Amino acid sequence: MTLDLPALTAERDAWNTANPPGTWVKAWLADFGPIVTTTRLPAALLGSGQLVVWLHNVDKAVPITAVTPIDPPTEADRVGLIAQHPWNTTDERDLLARRLRGESFRQIADDLGRPPLACEERYQQIRQGAA
Numbered sequence: 490m491t492l493d494l495p496a497l498t499a500e501r502d503a504w505n506t507a508n509p510p511g512t513w514v515k516a517w518l519a520d521f522g523p524i525v526t527t528t529r530l531p532a533a534l535l536g537s538g539q540l541v542v543w544l545h546n547v548d549k550a551v552p553i554t555a556v557t558p559i560d561p562p563t564e565a566d567r568v569g570l571i572a573q574h575p576w577n578t579t580d581e582r583d584l585l586a587r588r589l590r591g592e593s594f595r596q597i598a599d600d601l602g603r604p605p606l607a608c609e610e611r612y613q614q615i616r617q618g619a620a
Contacts, residue, residue, distance in 0.1 A: 514528060580603075584597055
């Protein structure tokens with residue numbers, strides 16, 4: 490099979506024009522689950538002919554067909570999707586869900602048996618995409 494390099498290059502260039510690095514995207518990755526993150530680098534054309542884009546928080550290249558550019562998500566969108574990540578513990582999902590409902594870090598920390606500052610720090614790390 491022969492690759493149509495001019496067409497693939499045009500597709501890559503069109504993607505990069507419409508979605509420069511830092512574009513918000515959402516994706517479902519088999520090994521991560523649902524994510525909302527930004528692109529780190531421009532899309533690239535692999536030797537196999539696959540177009541990929543490097544995602545910031547998961548630090549990996551994925552096919553551009555697996556990502557959907559979105560407007561900057563709301564706080565609830567980001568935290569809601571992050572809460573679904575399979576690597577988050579039950580306590581982390583509880584922390585995220587309860588903060589979305591407006592509960593205080595002190596109340597959540599008391600219920601989880603953790604220091605309030607530790608809960609607040611973990612919440613900020615998760616919001617910023619830290620695993």
